[in-house]
Each structure stands twice: as structure tokens, then as C-alpha cells.
Amino acid sequence: MKKAYIVGTGHSVxxxxxxxxxxxxxxxxxDEWIITRTGIKERHVxxxxxxxxDFALEACRSAMEAAGWAPGDVxxxxxxxxxxxxxxxxxxxxxxxxxxxxxxxxYDFAAGCSGFLYGLIQxxxxxxxxxxxRILVVGVEMLTKITNWTDRNTCVLFGDGAxxxxxxxxxxxxxxxxxxxxxxxxxxxxxxxxxGGSRMPASExxxxxxxxxxxxxxxxxxxxxxxxxxxxxxxxxxxxxTPKSEVDLLISHQANTRIIDATARALELRPEQVxxxxxxxxxxxxxxxxxxxxxxxxEGLVVPPKNIVLAAFGxxxxxxxxxxxxxx
Ligand code: ACO
Numbered sequence: 483m484k485k486a487y488i489v490g491t492g493h494s495v496x497x498x499x500x501x502x503x504x505x506x507x508x509x510x511x512x513d514e515w516i517i518t519r520t521g522i523k524e525r526h527v528x529x530x531x532x533x534x535x536d537f538a539l540e541a542c543r544s545a546m547e548a549a550g551w552a553p554g555d556v557x558x559x560x561x562x563x564x565x566x567x568x569x570x571x572x573x574x575x576x577x578x579x580x581x582x583x584x585x586x587x588x589y590d591f592a593a594g595c596s597g598f599l600y601g602l603i604q605x606x607x608x609x610x611x612x613x614x615x616r617i618l619v620v621g622v623e624m625l626t627k628i629t630n631w632t633d634r635n636t637c638v639l640f641g642d643g644a645x646x647x648x649x650x651x652x653x654x655x656x657x658x659x660x661x662x663x664x665x666x667x668x669x670x671x672x673x674x675x676x677x678g679g680s681r682m683p684a685s686e687x688x689x690x691x692x693x694x695x696x697x698x699x700x701x702x703x704x705x706x707x708x709x710x711x712x713x714x715x716x717x718x719x720x721x722x723x724t725p726k727s728e729v730d731l732l733i734s735h736q737a738n739t740r741i742i743d744a745t746a747r748a749l750e751l752r753p754e755q756v757x758x759x760x761x762x763x764x765x766x767x768x769x770x771x772x773x774x775x776x777x778x779x780x781e782g783l784v785v786p787p788k789n790i791v792l793a794a795f796g797x798x799x800x801x802x803x804x805x806x807x808x809x810x
Contacts, residue, residue: 486609487655488602488806490551490648491776492544494537495526495641495763500626502638509634516638517761521739525641525764527626533567535576537644538622541772542581545618548779549648553581557614559588560604562597562768564797565624566590569678577620594673594796595735597621597768598645599663602792602804605649606658620646621768628675630695639737640696641764645772656790659805660722662714665798669706672699673797707741707795712748714803715793722805726750728789729805733778735794736760736770745793757783767796786810 501524502513516522528537538561546556559581561574574588593600598621605617622644631637649658677693678684688694711734719726726749734745739760746756757778766773771792778784788808795801 484610484612484651485653486606486658487650487653488647488658489650489653489655490545490547490549491646491772491779492541492548493643493645493773493776494540494544495643495773496528496532496537498527498529499524500527505638508631509637511634511638520639521758521760522639522764523761526643528624528642532624534563534565534622534624534644535567535573535580537642538573538577538620538646539580541622541644541646542577542618542620545646545648549650551616551648553583555616556583556586556618558586558608558617559583559620560601560617561590561620561622562593562601563590563622564592564594564767565627573622593768593800594798595737595765595767595770596663596794596796596798596800596802598771599792599794599802599804600800602647602649602658603661603663603802606661609649609651615651617649618646619649620644621772623767623769625696625765625767628695630692632692635700636696636698639765641766643763643766643769643773645769645776647772647775654810656806656808659807660718660720660724661802661804662717662721663802665800667798669799672702672799704738704741706799707737708744710795710799710801711735711741711745711793714801715745715749715791718791718803718805724789724805729755729791730788731755731757731778731783731790733757733771733774733790733792735796736763736774737765737795749791784808
């Protein structure tokens with residue numbers, strides 16, 4: 483049977499940095515509260531003219547360079563995002579054109595913070611079934627464009643960025659192994675953007691009420707996140723037939739260090755086996771795992787052989803986990 487391998491990674495974030503100290507002058511919060519409750523120290527934020535495809539483009543160029551791919555090598559572009567450049571057309575199409583790809587299928591999907599893992603699992607299915615040979619999987623988010631800057635419950639959490647992986651039918655690289663994914667739309671109200679869709683189209687009133695920004699019941703989401711991330715990891719390992727004692731590294735969605743710690747405990751990992759960069763970027767939703775994965779690769783933490791578990795949880799509610807088996 484064919485297999486799918488990550489053969490290149492890349493990421494890109496805006497230059498501008500917003501620190502916790504900066505936020506202290508915007509809402510009633512403190513550096514101490516944000517660090518203690520979330521682990522975040524600062525985040526990169528896009529400026530008014532910047533959009534998702536700008537950063538996705540750089541992330542893809544890096545991933546393609548690492549993979550040794552030319553534009554003509556790419557068969558398909560998958561973009562996980564809830565902050566596309568425009569509601570229509572898909573950011574994936576804009577991105578494919580800016581990368582110089584000609585006539586390849588390209589589409590977006592909205593799976594919140596699970597977006598990148600949803601993309602990897604789709605890429606695995608496409609490649610193993612022989613549909614495509616080389617796929618770009620992207621997680622990109624400009625969450626600060628849909629942030630309510632008067633709501634301290636959410637505005638301290640989010641950051642912007644993009645990450646990408648080149649996924650190929652030919653190794654060596656990170657083989658996409660056992661996986662698990664799911665969704666529960668009955669819990670969608672816990673984390674949503676109420677206006678701007680067909681249920682509540684944009685109006686002066688919706689903008690005045692800040693309904694085009696993210697609303698989140700953080701405490702409830704936290705409870706589900708801990709359980710869903712743990713279950714996703716364990717089910718992905720079970721499907722692969724790999725025991726948790728053989729996991730070398732956890733790269734989970736960077737939403738909160740307390741959620742990351744709980745996931746690490748479920749896998750019985752030591753602190754040095756857990757990749758954390760939330761202090762620099764905050765929660766970048768679909769971009770958080772590919773940014774972290776690329777940093778781990780570039781910092782030399784992915785020297786094969788390595789078994790790496792990726793786990794995510796987000797709006798939908800959605801969740802996913804996958805085991806990556808990096809080999810020579
Ligand atoms: N500064 C100071 N105090 C604050 C702040 C702030 N920025 N935000 C909230 N508080 C206060 C609250 O008002 C509350 O005060 P009260 O006790 O007087 O009512 C107190 O702090 C505790 O609030 P909680 O909401 O219980 O705080 P919690 O410890 O749960 O942390 C957080 C909140 C960080 C949001 C946490 O719940 C969390 O990380 N949730 C999960 C987020 C997540 O994973 N989201 C999924 C992905 S996002 C996506 O898909 C786009």
C-alpha cells in the first residue's frame with residue numbers, strides 16, 4: 483500500500499509583536515494573569531493590509547524549498563483556515579495562483595484549530611488511495627482580524643501566522659501513521675463568530691455589536707479540549723499499533739500550557755518530550771501545529787528515528803490526532 487510522508491515544512495508570521503504589557507493598556511488584564519493562566523507572553527499580529535495568503539505563501543515557499551519541489555510538482559493545495567482572505571473565493575485558490583501552480587485543485591476547509599491535522603488526514607487519504615502524489619497542506623490564521631479587542635476573555639489569547647507541510651508519496655520523511663478525528667456540532671455555540679455568514683449577514687448593527695468577532699466560553703472549551711486531545715492521541719496510537727511508551731515528542735495545538743501539560747501527562751511524557759512555543763505566538767489556531775512542527779524540525783528536534791504525536795482541538799467543536807513516524 484502507498485504511504486504518505488511529510489518531506490518539507492515551513493512557517494511565516496507577521497513582524498509586528500504585541501506583548502502582554504501592551505494588552506495591559508488595552509483591557510483590564512495583567513502580564514501575570516496571562517502567563518499563569520495560558521503560558522502566553524507575546525503574539526505576532528498582522529497589520530491592516532496583511533492577509534492570510536501573504537503568510538501562507540511564505541510558509542509554502544519554505545516547505546517546497548525544504549522538499550526540493552518546483553511549482554509544477556504540486557498536485558493539490560489544502561488550506562485549513564477560519565480567517566480566509568475573503569469569504570469567497572477560497573484562499574487556497576489565491577495561494578495556488580501566487581505560488582505559480584497551474585490548474586491544480588485547491589480548496590479551504592474550516593475546522594478551527596484542528597485545521598492543519600484535518601488537512602494532513604485528507605492528504606494521507608488522497609496519497610494512499612493514489613489520487614495525488616504531492617500535496618501542500620497549510621494551516622493559516624489571522625485571528626486578530628476577528629478578535630474583539632474589548633473582551634479580555636479572548637483578546638489576550640490569539641495571534642497570527644501560517645505553517646505548511648509538503649506531503650509526498652515518496653519518502654524518506656515523516657510517515658503519516660495512525661490517526662483519529664472527529665467533530666461535535668452540538669457544542670458549536672461554545673466557540674463561534676455569530677455574524678458574517680448566511681444566518682446573520684453583515685449589517686451596521688452586527689458590526690456595532692462586535693458580532694464579527696470570536697465569542698468563546700473558555701472554561702467549557704477548556705474542559706472538552708483536555709478530554710478530546712487526550713483521546714485523539716491515544717486513539718491515533720492505538721490505530722497505529724504503537725504504544726505510548728514509544729512516543730518521542732508531542733507537538734500539540736498551542737492554546738494553553740495547562741491543556742498541553744494535561745495531554746503530555748496522558749501520554750506519560752517528560753517535559754523535554756513536549757514542544758511548546760505558545761509563549762512566542764499565542765493561539766494561532768490552524769497555524770499553531772505547523773508553525774511548531776517547522777520550528778521543531780529547524781531546531782534539530784526531529785532527527786530520525788522519531789515518533790511524533792500531533793494533537794489538536796478547536797471550533798466546531800473539532801478534534802484530531804495523528805502519529806508521524808520520522809525515519810531516514
Ligand atoms: N485577565 C484577567 N482576568 C481575566 C482575563 C484576563 N485576560 N480573562 C478572564 N479573566 C477572569 C475571568 O473574568 C474570571 O474572573 P471571575 O472568577 O471573577 O469570574 C477569572 O479570570 C477566571 O476565568 P476563567 O474563564 O475561569 O479562566 P480560565 O482559567 O478558564 O482561563 C482560558 C481562561 C485561558 C480562556 C481557558 O479557559 C482556555 O484556555 N480555554 C480553552 C481555549 C481553547 O482551547 N480554545 C480552542 C481553540 S480556539 C479556536 O478554535 C479559534
